[in-house]
Amino acid sequence: MKKVLKWVGIILAIPLIIAIIFVGWVKWNVTSRLHKTYENPPVQFKADLKTDIKTGEHIVRVRNGCIDCHGVDLGGKDVMDNPAMGKIYATNLTPSTLKEWTDGEVARAIRHGIGRKNQPLILMPSHDYQYLSESDLASTVAYLRLVPAVNKTNQSSHLGPISHMLIALNKAPLLSAETIDH
Numbered sequence: 735m736k737k738v739l740k741w742v743g744i745i746l747a748i749p750l751i752i753a754i755i756f757v758g759w760v761k762w763n764v765t766s767r768l769h770k771t772y773e774n775p776p777v778q779f780k781a782d783l784k785t786d787i788k789t790g791e792h793i794v795r796v797r798n799g800c801i802d803c804h805g806v807d808l809g810g811k812d813v814m815d816n817p818a819m820g821k822i823y824a825t826n827l828t829p830s831t832l833k834e835w836t837d838g839e840v841a842r843a844i845r846h847g848i849g850r851k852n853q854p855l856i857l858m859p860s861h862d863y864q865y866l867s868e869s870d871l872a873s874t875v876a877y878l879r880l881v882p883a884v885n886k887t888n889q890s891s892h893l894g895p896i897s898h899m900l901i902a903l904n905k906a907p908l909l910s911a912e913t914i915d916h
Contacts, residue, residue, distance in 0.1 A: 763902040764893065767909060771852040786869070790877025793870055798863060800827065809884030813857060820894035822857050830883040840875045847910040856891055860910040 794800045794808070803824035805811040810826040825831065832840060835850060842848050847860030866874070893901070900906035 760898050760902040764898045772848050786873050790873035793874045807884050809886040818894050818896045820892050820897045823889040823891045825888045828884045830885050837875050841871050854909045861913050864914050
């Protein structure tokens with residue numbers, strides 16, 4: 735009887751050990767990818783206020799749909815708040831937050847999905863924006879510099895277990911910085 739119980743214990747322990755190893759691998763994989771730094775310098779240009787601001791407004795509000803994630807006032811909003819997927823907050827894109835950013839850093843965030851600390855931006859669809867022309871990118875940055883400032887503090891984002899698994903298995907474009915040829 736002791737031998738049978740021993741073998742039952744071993745058989746039950748194997749899937750548990752595999753699950754623990756898988757969860758550890760997922761956690762390590764996602765953490766290393768979220769904290770990866772990109773040596774991609776900010777785009778070297780200055781958005782000129784002579785650029786076509788109307789084009790920038792059209793890109794932000796219609797063509798690229800920035801307001802869908804960042805809010806109608808571009809002051810930031812919750813994109814997702816779900817225990818399984820996590821909480822994703824789209825940051826404030828108005829001058830109250832972007833005043834600290836150079837035009838090149840803003841352009842790099844849009845085109846490459848890389849933030850000020852050279853780390854990937856979560857859920858930033860840069861794979862769709864990487865082909866914006868220089869003039870469209872300059873118009874977009876110039877427009878963002880002119881929108882009314884919204885004094886709203888950015889909230890932190892965190893990923894839930896399903897998002898971790900999707901990232902680890904490359905099943906969701908949560909980190910577009912990884913898919914772009916910088």
